[in-house]
Amino acid sequence: MKLTGKEKAAVFILSLPDDDAKKIMEGMSEDEIREISRTIARLGQMDEETVKAVREEFLSLFENQSFNVRGGMQKVKDLIFKVLGKEKGRHLLKELQQGPKNTPWEILNEMEPTLVATFLANEHPQSIALIISQLNAEQASFIIDYLAPEVQQEVIYRMAKLGNLPPGALEDIEESLLAELEAMGASRGLYTSEGGGGVKKVAELLNLMPRDTSDKLLAFLDEEDNPLAEDVRKEMFLFEDLLLMDDKSFQTLLREVSNDELLTALKGTDDRLKEKFFTNMSERAAEMLREDLEMMGPVKVSDVEQAQQAILKVARQLEADGAIVIMGKGSDDVVL
Template identity: 90%
Template sequence: MGIRLTGKEKAAVFILSLPDEDAKKLMEGMSEDEIREISRTIARLGQMPEDVVREVREEFLTRFANQALNVRGGMQKVKDLIFKVMGKEKGRHLLKELQQGPKNTPWEILNEMEPTLVATFLANEHPQSIALILSQLQTEQASFVIDFLAPEVQQEVIFRMAKLGNLPPGALEDIEESLLAELEAMGASRGLYTAEGGGGVSKVAELLNLMPRETSDKLLAFLDEEDNPLAEEVRKEMFLFEDLLLMDDKSFQTLLREVSNDELLTALKGTDDRLKEKFFGNMSERAAEMLREDLEMMGPVKVSDVESSQQAILKVARQLEADGSIVILGKGSDDVVL
């Protein structure tokens, strides 16, 4: 391509190359801010050479062809799409309707059971079976359940989950029928369906993110011994409190607006100076000074309380990212912000 274009300029060229009706449909799916930005870019563009337009379209089609193979459903995907198309307020109403529908799978039941009961229910299962079952539960529930398993079982389950790939449709049918019969026999109540589904490195990284640091460190050490390259893949996918340093300032400020001062104060206790300065630098001078003084005056805090506050902030960050409100460039991310 003779002319170097930015990402926005490529998007503008691609839209202009479409028939008006197709361009209209494409822009209807954009947010108001996105429409404003693309409109400004289009207004600045001059006449584009045909070879440039052709290369832009070919690049788009190539990227689309590569990404289209990685198709995965689940409630989180539904939520992301609904929020983008309908907005958060209307989207929440539709999600509520979807979530209150009939509950017909064991995953729905296990997601709403007390984690201790699920751990007891799975205690006599083979680690491979436990890994398969937990891979189908929502991440937070699975992390709680693993925490109640025996240490040696935790290690085996995490290792086997990391090795799991995406299961083909129909692969779980026999397991579902057997589990459902056992759960109904013990009178397990049914609840809200929020299953995410799927094992693999990403699932294990999400689970470890939600566990106490001591537990996750031990499980990672076990993975290192069993399969070091696999452990490194998991580490790259994990989002730790220190990774907040990798967020851009605009996203950081959005996160700060959603976090309580008490939660932040506890979370920053014992963190390194670079991360503290990142927080201070995204506040007003007065707010930063008050936080510094509060930290200096703060007495000893339990490590478990610090980790709990840090996890709460990370949970908010992940939710904001899922809503499209912030961008997180975590460890191992290949994302590029244009």
């Protein structure tokens, strides 16, 4: 059985008592531990002849001993926890289970948004829309914000018109992206996504973008296709939509929001929404918040929007976890 250098190292470490294996791995860098762990995870049952051959190569003193070596994720877990401790070990295990970031979409999700925007600048708006539709919403919103205004409009419009993409629809784009990313030093790996754009994806992106930018893009959609723009609005979740929450859900949200964020977010908001917050707090907490708002000086609009977006992000996560219900949005309304 022909083994690579990494596989030989993995077999040798697995053939040692745990304490000895730990000592060897303690002398490795985190990158080396990551590589050897991936190799161990891929190993199956190793025959005795192969193990002996590996040990003879590494250490002739062990040539007459028999060993039973088996890899797998459990062995990786035991070794990593012993070497790195539970906290770092869990992080590395999660990374191992997810696999290396070598697909074009994973690579673009990890890149700086400004770099991705520059990378996509010369692409056709339809191609940009397809590419961005495959990225996570937060990264996509940052990238769009760095595109030229006229490109933003075209990309958002084309994304809203996209449906779910069938397998194989992105193969040409993937190959092109992989070639360009590879030239930049990125890893190569093919991945076919079945995700896509559409009204919900556009609404999610606009939710995460600065309010003035999202308003301009919605105005453009209104001009191009008013029914489409209305569909996007129905799916959007704005700070004012917190009024749609029942009191129990609202109180759950309040427990997850910091006082500083709440104070900034409420600056200059609608009185009805402020009252919604006040009535779901204790009398003392509500009074203190009122006083703080009255004493608060001018606040940048961008700071208010940032605080509101932070609270909305918490609300969306709580809703996704089933901890709260936000009524009246999209097709998932509840019947009371």
